[in-house]
Amino acid sequence: MFGGGGGGLDPRKMEQMMKQMGIDTEELDATEIVIRTPEKELVFSDADVTVINAQGQQTYQIVGEPETREAGSGSDAGEDTAIEDADIPADDIEIVAMRTGASEDDAREALEEADGDLATAVEKLEAEPK
Template sequence: MFGGGGGGFDPRKMEQMMKQMGIESEDLDATEVVIRTPDEELVFADADVTKIQAQGQETYQIVGEPETREAGSGADAGEDAAIEDADIPADDVEIVTMRTGASEDDAREALREADGDLATAVEKLEAEPK
């Protein structure tokens, strides 16, 4: 159906046909894609993602093997994901502890609540009564 013989198709001809039909596609440089369902999270690391625009709608095609996690192991339902401990650099924890005199655990918690913002974490700890 597409292209010449041999069962294959010519990608240039396919792209030209898509443009004639008003369909545009763009490869995205995605580093991670997460799909959350009520029961699980599908995490695609290093996925190939293509954005397709047709008839005024955007569609995303994801190609890759997902890692499956239980629901709730990431963000709480309805809330933006807070930075997890693994995402908080040890250097940031050290800076906050040195500046405020707080314990590493308190510094890490303040950074988590401040979404990793050093100044906000320091302000929060300095404002707390000692």
């Protein structure tokens, strides 16, 4: 498309050519991207996202390695979905334990009762007498 080989094209020249054709690119500072299908969720935690705007149409390019989960197992699952121990991220347990001064076991239990909601778990633990 852009002449001989294309593999050795200077990224700055490529960007200039794209601008001349009316194509703008922008890096998006995304912390997490989730793609949901009926069967599974693809979760990109450390991905590079580029927004490409060409002729008024935006295209998102995601570069990274996703973690695959069963559909409905993420933190945005419905309220009726029970969260098992393995589904509560260790980081969430640590955050709740540090914020409240509770043990990790108590933090995990509070998160399970709160269906993984950090704020609700913290409120529950802070309301309990120590």
